[in-house]
Amino acid sequence: MVLDPVVLASVASPRRREILRLVWTAERSAGDIHRAMPDVTFGAVSLQLRALVEAELVECRQQSRHRYYRARRDAFGEVGRMLEQMWTDALWQLKLRAELESTRRGPRPRRRHGLRRPKVRTP
Amino acid sequence: MVLDPVVLASVASPRRREILRLVWTAERSAGDIHRAMPDVTFGAVSLQLRALVEAELVECRQQSRHRYYRARRDAFGEVGRMLEQMWTDALWQLKLRAELESTRRGPRPRRRHGLRRPKVRTP
DNA sequence: ACATAATTTTAGTTATAACTAAAATAACTC
DNA sequence: GAGTTATTTTAGTTATAACTAAAATTATGT
Numbered sequence: 001m002v003l004d005p006v007v008l009a010s011v012a013s014p015r016r017r018e019i020l021r022l023v024w025t026a027e028r029s030a031g032d033i034h035r036a037m038p039d040v041t042f043g044a045v046s047l048q049l050r051a052l053v054e055a056e057l058v059e060c061r062q063q064s065r066h067r068y069y070r071a072r073r074d075a076f077g078e079v080g081r082m083l084e085q086m087w088t089d090a091l092w093q094l095k096l097r098a099e100l101e102s103t104r105r106g107p108r109p110r111r112r113h114g115l116r117r118p119k120v121r122t123p
Numbered sequence: 124m125v126l127d128p129v130v131l132a133s134v135a136s137p138r139r140r141e142i143l144r145l146v147w148t149a150e151r152s153a154g155d156i157h158r159a160m161p162d163v164t165f166g167a168v169s170l171q172l173r174a175l176v177e178a179e180l181v182e183c184r185q186q187s188r189h190r191y192y193r194a195r196r197d198a199f200g201e202v203g204r205m206l207e208q209m210w211t212d213a214l215w216q217l218k219l220r221a222e223l224e225s226t227r228r229g230p231r232p233r234r235r236h237g238l239r240r241p242k243v244r245t246p
Numbered sequence: 247a248c249a250t251a252a253t254t255t256t257a258g259t260t261a262t263a264a265c266t267a268a269a270a271t272a273a274c275t276c
Numbered sequence: 277g278a279g280t281t282a283t284t285t286t287a288g289t290t291a292t293a294a295c296t297a298a299a300a301t302t303a304t305g306t
Contacts, residue, residue, distance in 0.1 A: 002209050002212045002215075003205045003208065003209045005222055008134060008135045009135050011131060012128075012131045012132050012135035013294090014128065015295095029252080029253095030252075030253060031252060031253075034253095040294090040295075041296060042252090043253090043255080043295085043296070043298090044294070044295055046254055046255085047254090047255090047295085051293095064252095064304070065251060065252045065302075065303050066253085067253065067254095078201070078205055082126045082201055082202075085126065086125050086126045089125045095128070099128055103261095103294090104295080105262070105292095105293060105295055106259065106260055106261075106293080106294045106295025106296065107261095107294095107295060107296050107297090108295085108296085138264080152283095153282075153283060153284090154281090154282060154283075157283095163264090164265080164266060164267080165282090165283075166265085166266070166268090166283090166285080167265055169283065169284055169285085170264080170284090170285090172284095173285095174263095187273065187274070188272080188281060188282045189283085190283065190284095226264090226291095227265080227290095227291085228263060228265055228290060228292070229263080229264045229265025229266065229289065229291075230264095230267090230289050231265090231290090247306100248305105249304105249305090249306085250304085250305085250306105251303085251305100252302085252303085253301080253302080253303100254299105254300080254301070255301080256297100256298085256300085257296100257297095257299100258296085258297090258298105259295080259296075259297105260296100261292105261293090262291105262292090262293085262294105263291090264290085264291090264292105265290080265291100266287100266288085266289075267286100267287095267288090267289105268285100268288105269284105270284080270285065270286085271283080271284070271285085272281100273282085273283100274279105274281080275278100275279085275280080275281100276277100276278090276280100
């Protein structure tokens with residue numbers, strides 16, 4: 001099995017690597033994954049999960065209201081071992097945060113309409 | 124040496140992989156590289172070469188009017204072996220062309236000003 | 247049937263990668 | 277120093293990845 005460009009493109013994104021790390025050894029629900037990534041919206045996580053499923057790198061199982069995702073580790077070939085090795089680095093989280101910050105696209109999160117704090121009256 | 128995100132991002136681009144293949148085992152001049160890639164302008168090649176040099180994955184030597192580029196193979200770690208393996212695949216060129224087509228950005232090449240064909244008079 | 251919870255989908259935004267064309271630079275030749 | 281060759285740089289274009297907010301969907305409990 002030769003190195004697949006789809007695998008390369010998928011793991012080149014720090015956000016997708018973050019998700020892959022979470023679903024690498026155990027399955028996790030979408031909400032669970034989102035709670036581990038407080039710097040993005042649920043929608044953004046859902047879209048990346050869809051991309052990973054479409055790339056056939058992650059699979060999804062539905063049970064009641066939840067959807068559980070997990071990595072298809074065998075689909076990564078040698079890259080899988082490299083990722084695992086990467087995650088043993090004590091600094092990987094720090095490096096990941098830095099990369100996420102520096103490569104961020106799209107609008108920055110604004111306060112959601114329904115969660116706006118009520119104005120505090122200054123008497 | 125752990126897997127470097129810079130290496131990942133660099134080799135995730137099919138255009139840069141194409142260049143890396145050309146400068147992997149021997150050094151080549153910029154013009155030489157461009158002649159092997161007739162679907163892009165010289166400028167585009169030059170910019171990708173600069174990106175690879177800045178990522179410290181390629182080095183450049185100047186001699187008279189030419190600049191010779193070559194890959195710093197040791198900087199790729201395990202990914203280097205994976206690329207080499209990829210290039211042994213009989214279909215890699217075909218797959219690369221397909222990927223280049225499908226991921227193309229920017230304006231399509233237009234006929235250059237100076238190379239415009241003169242109008243043929245229809246008497 | 248209705249409310250709630252989990253998740254996806256849609257429509258719109260932003261930043262940027264990857265290109266183009268053309269101008270600029272640098273080194274050589276005459 | 278004018279012309280030629282090799283290459284880089286600049287300014288502008290285009291397509292798209294990665295996001296947001298909000299609406300829609302789906303399943304479950306009451």
